[in-house]
Amino acid sequence: MIHLRPAAAQEIQRLLQSSSHHHGLRIHLQPSDCAEWSYDLSPAQGVNPDDTTFQVGALQIVMAESMRPLLNDLTIDYAEDLMGGGFRFINPQARQTCGCGNAFSVTTTAATVEDCHAVAETAH
Numbered sequence: 732m733i734h735l736r737p738a739a740a741q742e743i744q745r746l747l748q749s750s751s752h753h754h755g756l757r758i759h760l761q762p763s764d765c766a767e768w769s770y771d772l773s774p775a776q777g778v779n780p781d782d783t784t785f786q787v788g789a790l791q792i793v794m795a796e797s798m799r800p801l802l803n804d805l806t807i808d809y810a811e812d813l814m815g816g817g818f819r820f821i822n823p824q825a826r827q828t829c830g831c832g833n834a835f836s837v838t839t840t841a842a843t844v845e846d847c848h849a850v851a852e853t854a855h
């Protein structure tokens with residue numbers, strides 16, 4: 732199950748309105764230099780046979796079934812600060828989270844937070 736805080740649901744709906752044809756929100760994980768995985772949110776262009784879907788309010792969320800153990804009970808929030816707006820991820824499966832919060836590890840053997848900051852300074 733995926734949880735959306737109201738601010739995140741509102742921002743996702745706003746972003747999806749700019750995509751003319753979609754099947755909801757796709758949540759994907761990509762390998763990250765800052766930790767094991769980074770979150771990727773995009774309009775779902777389709778639902779594949781190996782996908783799983785969740786209905787959260789009026790929004791359909793799509794993800795690969797293989798990602799489910801890494802994203803189980805993920806909460807997505809959205810907040811704005813002086814640096815701009817951004818999604819916040821609260822993932823109970825994460826053992827470590829990078830400095831910006833967009834990448835996480837499910838093991839403690841991945842890059843440490845200090846390593847992550849060093850990578851972030853050179854990569855961002």
Ligand code: FES
Nearest residue numbers: 765829831834851
């Ligand atoms: S993804 Fe690079 S510091 Fe978070």
